Amino acid sequence: MKELRNLPAPAKLNLFLHITGRRADGYHLIESVFQLIDWQDTIHLELREDGQISREDLLPSAGASLPPDDLCTRAARALQSATGCQWGAHIQLEKRIPAQAGMGGGSSDAATCLLGLNRLWNLGLPLARLEQIGLTLGADVPFFLRGRNAWVSGIGEKIEPLPDGMLHPDQHFLVIKPENGLPTPAIFSHPALKRDTAHAIILVFAVNPYDFGCNDLQTVGELIEPQVNQALAILEKQGLKPRMTGSGSAVFAPCPVGFQPDTSVIPPSWQQRVCKTLSIHPVMKLLED
Structure with a gap:
């Protein structure tokens, strides 16, 4: 090969x-x-x-x-x-x-x-x-x-x-990435980071997996980068419930199938996409063939 x-x-x-x-x-x-x-x-x-x-x-x-x-x-x-x-x-x-x-x-x-x-x-x-x-x-x-x-x-x-079945196989998300990024070390080293959240329970998560808990890193992300706040506000104004993913600066929100975002309110230098879920990493099938 x-x-x-x-x-x-x-x-x-x-x-x-x-x-x-x-x-x-x-x-x-x-x-x-x-x-x-x-x-x-x-x-x-x-x-x-x-x-x-x-x-x-x-x-x-x-x-x-x-x-x-x-x-x-x-x-x-x-x-x-x-x-x-x-x-x-x-x-x-x-x-x-x-x-x-x-x-x-x-x-x-x-x-x-x-x-x-x-x-x-x-x-x-x-x-x-x-x-x-x-x-x-x-x-x-x-x-x-x-x-x-x-x-x-x-x-x-x-x-x-x-x-199987805990997550919807055809869930869609509107994802917005502001122009400015967030360096992961700055997030995790910030004194305002909450580091003592109680352990989550998977059965509680399963009741409503797309509206469970929070992202503890988001508060710090909002403090460090104003564009995170701006991105969250853009999604909220479109009737969605957003949060930051990982250490940011991208934010996302579940949205209905066929949802058409109002791209006129998203700065042209930002990236945005309506994404679909994957149930398995697509490279697995390729490498099995």
Whole structure:
């Protein structure tokens, strides 16, 4: 096998996100439900026989230029290091998920690279080993490797797939990403961050999964970036119930099928999209074929 093309890397939304504590090493303990959506990046992998890892940005006009050393290249090198693999890869990335949005785009890219390169290099690593490698790259990477909507806790490494039927299979969301992003370290280090929310109960969540709990990071996001407040207000004026996803700055709200947002009130430099839910990471089916 010389290449794998059109590998999807979907974004996620945090239907809620509670901070329940903090470990001695500084990592925050969370409880959240991660929902996959169809706003996604696309990755193409080509085998290199010289052992080198290279990356090409195919959509540089879609946003800010990618750094030379992004999560895709780091994932590839981490997999090489863990296995002693002598193969290399050229990674082509069609980047559509906005950065500093709280949508997990970089982590999803890393997970898709790990899954794809495990196949391209014929390594045969089990999912559990890929998750160990993924966790060294970012707390959200193991979720994308599992590839199913899940109840996530710990620092992101405890992943429990949600029972079938708990989430609506055809739920739609209006997602707005303001022009300004939010750096995750600034959110988690802020003194105003609430870090002692009581543990959530999954059966209570299941009663109304799209109006449960809150995002504990949102209060800090609103303090740091006024555009978060503006985005929330835009959704509220359209009769929706919004909240921030992850560490922001993207906000989202459930909306009816066929909902047409009033795009005239959304600044032209912002990104917006009506997204559909995914029940399973689409790369899983591709790699099984």
